[in-house]
Amino acid sequence: xxxxxxxxxxxxxxxxxxxxxxxxxxxxxxxxxxxxxxxxxxxxxxxxxxxxxxxxxxxxxxxxxxxxxxxxxxxxxxxxxxxxxxxxxxxxxxxxxxxxxxxxxxxxxxxxxxxxxxxxxxxxxxxxxxxxxxxxxxxxxxxxxxxxxxxxxxxxxxxxxxxxxxxxxxxxxxxxxxxxxxxxxxxxxxxxxxxxxxxxxxxxxxxxxxxxxxxxxxxxxxxxxxxxxxxxxxxxxxxxxxxxxxxxxxxxxxx
Ligand code: PEP
Ligand code: MN
Numbered sequence: 077x078x079x080x081x082x083x084x085x086x087x088x089x090x091x092x093x094x095x096x097x098x099x100x101x102x103x104x105x106x107x108x109x110x111x112x113x114x115x116x117x118x119x120x121x122x123x124x125x126x127x128x129x130x131x132x133x134x135x136x137x138x139x140x141x142x143x144x145x146x147x148x149x150x151x152x153x154x155x156x157x158x159x160x161x162x163x164x165x166x167x168x169x170x171x172x173x174x175x176x177x178x179x180x181x182x183x184x185x186x187x188x189x190x191x192x193x194x195x196x197x198x199x200x201x202x203x204x205x206x207x208x209x210x211x212x213x214x215x216x217x218x219x220x221x222x223x224x225x226x227x228x229x230x231x232x233x234x235x236x237x238x239x240x241x242x243x244x245x246x247x248x249x250x251x252x253x254x255x256x257x258x259x260x261x262x263x264x265x266x267x268x269x270x271x272x273x274x275x276x277x278x279x280x281x282x283x284x285x286x287x288x289x290x291x292x293x294x295x296x297x298x299x300x301x302x303x304x305x306x307x308x309x310x311x312x313x314x315x316x317x318x319x320x321x322x323x324x325x326x327x328x329x330x331x
Contacts (some may be wrong), residue, residue, distance in 0.1 A: 106293035230265030239267020
């Protein structure tokens with residue numbers, strides 16, 4: 077059975093924004109009290125770090141923090157699930173589960189997620205072909221097409237100037253050939269703050285239904301991915317432009 081908990085409308089450009097990782101109450105409050113207050117907030121609680129010594133996320137403590145803030149602010153929370161054993165504990169605070177690039181091929185995780193009535197964002201693995209990505213999405217089939225959101229987050233290429241290669245061709249292809257919502261993550265694609273907003277605008281032109289953008293009130297002290305986070309004023313500037321750009325593509329920005 078299909079539900080549509082986030083009530084996505086066909087002509088809206090939705091924005092999922094927040095820090096790479098949930099770090100502190102202070103950090104989230106700065107985002108939640110901003111004039112451009114996002115209603116779909118992302119934030120890693122269980123992080124999949126390439127280096128085992130890097131910050132791994134707050135875990136249960138982060139979950140409690142989200143619960144507390146939900147008592148005060150209205151927002152939907154989106155977080156990555158890295159192991160099927162986390163699903164039950166994340167369920168009460170998570171509106172949408174995120175499967176990270178490193179787990180796109182984790183079919184057991186996908187099968188388990190398909191048993192819950194919650195939308196799933198399926199990020200593209202570093203070197204997945206579009207066919208492999210859609211193959212992974214098949215494991216979520218039970219959720220119904222409205223609850224499967226594919227996220228282009230850049231792929232590996234021979235180039236090393238940017239973190240990844242933002243494949244906007246995939247966005248154009250998927251919009252024309254699949255029924256799924258297509259999300260673009262310009263933050264992990266570009267990897268550096270100064271390029272993120274421009275990549276977001278390009279994604280809108282390519283037909284993306286939504287954008288996932290990492291922000292942080294103080295990127296310099298972020299515990300993960302600070303080099304690609306927008307600060308609050310850079311975020312506000314991007315919002316101003318997106319509000320103007322969205323109607324050009326017959327969309328309306330949903331904050
Ligand atoms: C993230 O969104 O924080 C993340 C880890 O992204 P990816 O899985 O695309 O690397
Ligand atoms: Mn990140």
